[in-house]
Amino acid sequence: MKLDAKIPAGPLAQKWDQHRFALKLINPANKRKHDILVLGTGLAGASAAATLAELGYNVKAFCYQDSPRRAHSIAAQGGINAAKNYQNDGDSVYRLFYDTVKGGDFRAREANVYRLAQVSVNIIDQCVAQGVPFAREYGGLLANRSFGGAQVSRTFYARGQTGQQLLLGAYQALCRQITAGKVTMYPRTEMLDLVVVNGHARGIIARDLVTGAVSAHAGDAVVMATGGYSNVFYLSTNARGCNVTATWRAYKKGAAFANPCYTQIHPTCIPVSGEHQSKLTLMSESLRNDGRVWAPKKKGDTRAPGDIPEAERDYYLERKYPSFGNLAPRDISSRAAKEVCDEGRGAGPGGRGVYLDFAGAIQRLGEAAVRERYGNLFDMYEKITGENAYRTPMRIYPAVHYSMGGLWVDYNLMSTVPGLFVLGEANFSDHGANRLGASALMQGLADGYFVVPYTIGDYLATAKQPQAAASQPEFQQAIAAVAETTRRLLAVNGKRTVNWFHKQLGSLLWEKCGMARDEKGLEAALREIPALRAEFWKDVKVTGRNEELNQTLEYAGRVADFLEFAELLCLDARHRRESCGGHFRTEFQTADGEALRDDEHFAYVAAWEFAGAGKPPILNKEPLVYEEVHMSARSYK
Amino acid sequence: MNLILKVWRQRDAQSQGHFVSYEARGVLSDMSFLEMLDTVNEELTVRGEEPIAFDSDCREGICGTCSMVINGRAHGGRTGTTACQLHLRHFQDGQTILIEPWRARPFPVLRDLITDRSAFDRIMQAGGFVSVNTGGAPDGNALPVAKTAAEAAMDAAACIGCGACVAACKNASAMLFVAAKVSHLAALPQGKAERERRVLSMVRTMDEAGFGNCTVTGSCEAVCPKEISLDFIAQMNREYGKAILRNTAARKSRGGD
Numbered sequence: 092m093k094l095d096a097k098i099p100a101g102p103l104a105q106k107w108d109q110h111r112f113a114l115k116l117i118n119p120a121n122k123r124k125h126d127i128l129v130l131g132t133g134l135a136g137a138s139a140a141a142t143l144a145e146l147g148y149n150v151k152a153f154c155y156q157d158s159p160r161r162a163h164s165i166a167a168q169g170g171i172n173a174a175k176n177y178q179n180d181g182d183s184v185y186r187l188f189y190d191t192v193k194g195g196d197f198r199a200r201e202a203n204v205y206r207l208a209q210v211s212v213n214i215i216d217q218c219v220a221q222g223v224p225f226a227r228e229y230g231g232l233l234a235n236r237s238f239g240g241a242q243v244s245r246t247f248y249a250r251g252q253t254g255q256q257l258l259l260g261a262y263q264a265l266c267r268q269i270t271a272g273k274v275t276m277y278p279r280t281e282m283l284d285l286v287v288v289n290g291h292a293r294g295i296i297a298r299d300l301v302t303g304a305v306s307a308h309a310g311d312a313v314v315m316a317t318g319g320y321s322n323v324f325y326l327s328t329n330a331r332g333c334n335v336t337a338t339w340r341a342y343k344k345g346a347a348f349a350n351p352c353y354t355q356i357h358p359t360c361i362p363v364s365g366e367h368q369s370k371l372t373l374m375s376e377s378l379r380n381d382g383r384v385w386a387p388k389k390k391g392d393t394r395a396p397g398d399i400p401e402a403e404r405d406y407y408l409e410r411k412y413p414s415f416g417n418l419a420p421r422d423i424s425s426r427a428a429k430e431v432c433d434e435g436r437g438a439g440p441g442g443r444g445v446y447l448d449f450a451g452a453i454q455r456l457g458e459a460a461v462r463e464r465y466g467n468l469f470d471m472y473e474k475i476t477g478e479n480a481y482r483t484p485m486r487i488y489p490a491v492h493y494s495m496g497g498l499w500v501d502y503n504l505m506s507t508v509p510g511l512f513v514l515g516e517a518n519f520s521d522h523g524a525n526r527l528g529a530s531a532l533m534q535g536l537a538d539g540y541f542v543v544p545y546t547i548g549d550y551l552a553t554a555k556q557p558q559a560a561a562s563q564p565e566f567q568q569a570i571a572a573v574a575e576t577t578r579r580l581l582a583v584n585g586k587r588t589v590n591w592f593h594k595q596l597g598s599l600l601w602e603k604c605g606m607a608r609d610e611k612g613l614e615a616a617l618r619e620i621p622a623l624r625a626e627f628w629k630d631v632k633v634t635g636r637n638e639e640l641n642q643t644l645e646y647a648g649r650v651a652d653f654l655e656f657a658e659l660l661c662l663d664a665r666h667r668r669e670s671c672g673g674h675f676r677t678e679f680q681t682a683d684g685e686a687l688r689d690d691e692h693f694a695y696v697a698a699w700e701f702a703g704a705g706k707p708p709i710l711n712k713e714p715l716v717y718e719e720v721h722m723s724a725r726s727y728k
Numbered sequence: 729m730n731l732i733l734k735v736w737r738q739r740d741a742q743s744q745g746h747f748v749s750y751e752a753r754g755v756l757s758d759m760s761f762l763e764m765l766d767t768v769n770e771e772l773t774v775r776g777e778e779p780i781a782f783d784s785d786c787r788e789g790i791c792g793t794c795s796m797v798i799n800g801r802a803h804g805g806r807t808g809t810t811a812c813q814l815h816l817r818h819f820q821d822g823q824t825i826l827i828e829p830w831r832a833r834p835f836p837v838l839r840d841l842i843t844d845r846s847a848f849d850r851i852m853q854a855g856g857f858v859s860v861n862t863g864g865a866p867d868g869n870a871l872p873v874a875k876t877a878a879e880a881a882m883d884a885a886a887c888i889g890c891g892a893c894v895a896a897c898k899n900a901s902a903m904l905f906v907a908a909k910v911s912h913l914a915a916l917p918q919g920k921a922e923r924e925r926r927v928l929s930m931v932r933t934m935d936e937a938g939f940g941n942c943t944v945t946g947s948c949e950a951v952c953p954k955e956i957s958l959d960f961i962a963q964m965n966r967e968y969g970k971a972i973l974r975n976t977a978a979r980k981s982r983g984g985d
Contacts, residue, residue: 142862157783158849160889161791177869213865220865222858222918224881231872249882255790256885263857270853278846301838330785364758369766370787471789474813475760540862588773590766634778639740640839642781643773 092700094713097501098202103719107206115552122147126310130282132159135515136316138539141264144273153277160262163330167254168375170246171532173211182243184208194240195523196672197722203520210541221260238528240420246529251467282337284569285344292511293559296569303638307561312510319494319516323653325597327491328373334649335656346506347698349519350496352664355673357492358424362444371490376528379417381452384408386445390435396484415727422525422673425489429606439486448484495522499698503546514538524672580647585630589647592627609677613665624654669693729821736828757817781840789813792888796841797828802892802951810953832900834938847937854933855926856909884912886954893948899940904948907964908956924971
């Protein structure tokens with residue numbers, strides 16, 4: 092497989108402008124002759140579907156939820172970055188670009204990140220025009236706050252519900268195009284296979300989750316915006332339905348999967364309360380603007396937090412990273428929390444927690460001001476834990492949150508299967524080995540509103556593929572394959588539930604491929620995963636039939652894919668013998684426990700290629716060449 | 729703790745439904761209500777029975793997917809709480825709990841506790857947006873918006889579209905949902921240009937979908953997990969009234985239609 096990133100020539104700051112001029116256009120009268128399939132309706136998918144429809148393309152949009160408004164982008168709390176420099180604090184496109192590349196531990200593609208920073212300013216304008224109710228100052232201008240990994244205030248927000256408001260903006264734009272007849276919406280529909288004809292992505296196979304009917308949809312291009320794979324860990328902050336199925340099945344049809352080992356563990360989540368736990372809840376990173384993170388200095392200190400005097404508290408982030416303090420990036424903050432808990436200084440039941448304390452902020456600003464900034468987060472904390480965080484510090488612990496890895500895409504966001512475009516969390520390109528806070532919303536909307544609408548036209552104008560039709564043998568074969576997988580799942584009729592297998596897989600991965608990884612653990616995981624997978628296909632119990640609303644069957648298909656994908660994740664983690672961002676190999680660390688990168692051997696994107704069932708995947712490398720930025724050891728001290 | 733559940737089971741939209749009793753044994757007060765149902769479903773599956781179908785996704789109270797009436801109250805009736813955020817510490821050991829789907833004609837049951845809420849999407853498609861295409865938007869700070877207006881817009885925009893308001897209303901009225909969107913967009917300068925067209929079209933679609941009228945009992949506000957205020961319904965009525973009058977006047981000045 093040849094990886095051509097198609098990075099335009101020319102100076103970094105002019106690449107996107109020049110590239111847009113070089114891209115071929117489709118004239119307005121011809122756009123309506125093209126059908127585009129959009130999978131997923133989160134920020135990336137909904138914004139792409141709406142924008143492509145506005146341009147005149149015929150769009151079919153699919154989501155597994157009952158309404159496109161419910162995609163998991165909705166749960167993003169804190170905000171969205173943009174290089175507006177409204178605060179006059181020294182921000183610029185270049186600074187946002189640099190912070191993002193550095194935050195990603197120099198494992199992102201430079202040209203993509205620069206473009207992301209460039210279009211970030213357009214996103215805010217667009218969302219304001221849609222009626223997104225961003226927070227404002229008394230003068231009527233937009234308010235900002237700061238976020239981890241940055242020393243400027245560039246984050247725009249709508250209380251603690253920024254993701255919700257941005258998604259509703261994109262959903263409303265989508266609604267408008269549905270009414271205009273340019274988008275046909277398929278809710279409660281799950282993509283189960285990608286159809287490739289003559290080497291190009293020409294359609295999908297989808298299952299109607301209400302009736303079980305499986306159907307083929309043909310189009311001129313496929314846009315995949317199906318989110319990340321954090322749920323492979325079972326417990327994560329993702330929604331229950333988030334899955335790897337769409338990207339995994341595209342991988343098996345020829346799309347390279349890049350850097351699956353780059354997974355983000357978010358430092359501020361509510362700790363696990365027991366075996367029954369079905370998901371973890373994140374407390375926005377924005378809380379670290381005013382909250383101070385600490386742990387008792389003494390091991391096994393069981394006193395209530397209020398009884399521990401100031402002198403016996405270790406504000407470890409402020410101690411270790413004095414210049415960024417509590418706003419150290421996520422990977423670093425998470426590992427620091429794990430470290431203090433490993434030392435036996437953790438708080439709360441099980442000792443897996445640290446304190447996030449607002450006493451100082453309440454004293455400084457008053458409770459009302461803290462309530463105005465974070466009220467809904469404090470409420471959410473109280474609902475889940477039954478504790479009042481205005482009185483006693485929150486207990487937090489890291490949890491799996493985001494996947495930086497994803498399908499490999501070139502500068503045009505096209506995967507290694509021509510005609511298959513991948514946006515948002517589902518692709519790999521912009522966040523390197525660690526994503527900064529408030530950058531996921533930015534990337535999803537950048538890809539959907541401002542990148543793919545341009546680049547897809549160039550593909551359509553140059554690909555010149557014959558019209559695809561669902562009656563073609565490739566579609567019929569894919570339908571048969573999907574039906575066969577369903578039949579097999581229903582036929583096992585074993586004794587264990589799907590959930591049991593998912594939990595086993597999750598705890599295995601969390602233990603051996605979570606916040607800290609090593610050769611031995613990864614070797615063990617690579618032995619245990621195939622065994623668990625074999626057991627799944629021998630002993631899983633899937634009740635009901637295909638021809639009905641069957642949640643167990645849906646779940647079984649997703650877990651079956653996680654069981655395959657997990658192996659690739661561990662394989663990638665084992666091969667990357669360095670520590671970078673969210674990928675921390677204990678063998679590779681500095682004397683003071685920081686990640687130790689190996690730029691000489693690992694400054695590349697690992698793009699894995701499917702080689703056939705039962706065969707080891709093929710590793711392809713895209714070297715990361717930094718024209719503008721000097722790769723340096725990341726320091727937040 | 730142990731609970732007795734009486735759960736609505738219904739095979740599909742065409743079948744008759746009925747209540748079935750289950751025991752939830754050894755559940756913990758730290759569990760969420762949905763985690764308790766997960767536990768029951770695990771046992772049912774092991775026994776070879778079909779698990780209880782219910783909708784949920786984010787499980788942190790923001791996606792609006794979960795939807796069930798618990799002991800007669802949409803989402804269980806705790807202030808500002810969705811079913812997924814309701815914890816068992818608010819129930820007593822040995823308690824009997826009745827669990828039903830949303831009950832409203834425009835929300836047909838698809839299976840067990842799952843309903844079809846696509847009527848809400850149709851109302852949104854009728855005008856719940858600002859008609860701007862991507863690109864060409866003026867600078868975000870070009871038009872100052874009073875903080876009070878932005879806050880009022882956000883209060884309304886917090887709606888998660890779960891449908892509890894409809895489920896709680898004796899008339900199955902969708903007024904709170906529609907009012908939230910109408911008020912959100914009418915509060916902002918960006919939404920003002922098409923405010924009349926919007927409210928007329930959304931209300932018409934709401935009526936066509938079969939939702940009932942509002943008799944201002946306030947049950948919607950009481951169960952709304954985002955505590956959307958009844959005031960927005962008053963605001964929408966005003967928007968609607970103005971739009972009707974101005975539209976009539978406009979039609980007359982054009983010589984009627």
